[in-house]
Amino acid sequence: MPRARFYNLAPRARSRLLRIATRQFAARGLEGASLNEILAEAGVSKGAYYYYFDDKDDLLATVLEDAADAMLARLAMPDTARLSREDFWPTVQRLVFGWAASVDLAGDLFRVAVQLTPTQRRSPRFAPVLAKAQSLYRRLVEAGRRLGCVRTDLPVDVLVRLLEANDAVLDGIFLAVHPTVTPWSLQRHTRLVFDTMRRLLAVEGPAPGRRAGNAAPRARSRRPRR
């Protein structure tokens, strides 16, 4: 949420600042990155910066929003309204495989977002931007619930955040292990991501048989659910 003037700036200077900021924030985090350093490297003075932005956080929020927009622009979301129950999981799988193509854009987003503490991620400053990036997950989860394919014992928000966290772990490992992406490794990875999503979201846990509960200690006090 920079001031509107920022978008009247010469596009070259604008994207240059955002690019440098992205790199610094991804490398050193919100607190670790030096605003002074970013501005010096981008050739922007303190006065100019605060003419366009509110504060340091504002730059990070702008970087995140920029990356989220670029990613969403590339991804196709199917019309969830026409999905049938049998189509749901195959559709999810197809989507996940399709997302793999935009890993180069999503990478920036993850690398920056992963440097935020959970508390910061929930702050009014960053929550709306991150919610935008999660909108795909959210819509998928909601569609899956409507079709009876996705569990309803947890709020959508919780499921989305679990998905996000697992993706961050798996993508991080993938990028660390496979510095050069091959079609084969990418397929393996997307397969794993999809499998993890399914494990977390499916109405039933993966292994059949007795579920949690028989060993529950002491009597369960029946109380309203918050």
Next chain:
Amino acid sequence: MPRARFYNLAPRARSRLLRIATRQFAARGLEGASLNEILAEAGVSKGAYYYYFDDKDDLLATVLEDAADAMLARLAMPDTARLSREDFWPTVQRLVFGWAASVDLAGDLFRVAVQLTPTQRRSPRFAPVLAKAQSLYRRLVEAGRRLGCVRTDLPVDVLVRLLEANDAVLDGIFLAVHPTVTPWSLQRHTRLVFDTMRRLLAVEGPAPGRRAGNAAPRARSRRPRR
């Protein structure tokens, strides 16, 4: 890892400093908390502090280690060598529920650890301390694999990191929603944590091929309540 002298200090002063630091770090995070403020409140001078500690991170690491030790001292780890295949999941569940007993201690640990970025959590400074806290999980995963209860298609490290990430999310939500912990809310939470572990770790059911296809997974599925 404070200098050894720290443990020669008067226990009163020592625990006072750690208590105040815990509160500040839990409330404002590693970067947000002011070391100057903590020291002023604890009545410890700069010189004295740096006589005992390396830097600011050192204090946080000490706080974490202190909490982790206190927690682990209370938790019993079952003898995984004697576990049978049928005992595995109930044992895991009992262990996770056993957390309930030490949540007053674990709460501090979570509230502080949750303020770290994933990157910081993996840094050489904090990783060993946090690994100590998650050593239970690692041993559990290894035991479960030996017994054929836990999937072997992913490395142990990946599984542990997935567990860690999911725990961070769930604990973060739990602490945000329940500022004061009640036995009931805690039981609900541990139940959720166990269920998530099971979903992530369990070996796949029979006929693992083409499981992406069927929307309603297998027989004995519980109906979605809704």
Next chain:
DNA sequence: TGCGGCGTAGACCGCCGGTCCATACCATCG
């Protein structure tokens, strides 16, 4: 030529984590 507002530069502020040194304390020893 003078004027007013947009945009800019960078000196400056208070606070931060961290360093440094003078000194107080106290047991040991000639």
Next chain:
DNA sequence: CGATGGTATGGACCGGCGGTCTACGCCGCA
């Protein structure tokens, strides 16, 4: 007794941080 040397402490001081503020260049316009 005084001298010595390690332990422990106080707090002035440092560079760098995010953020503020003021002076000024620039340009369209009368």
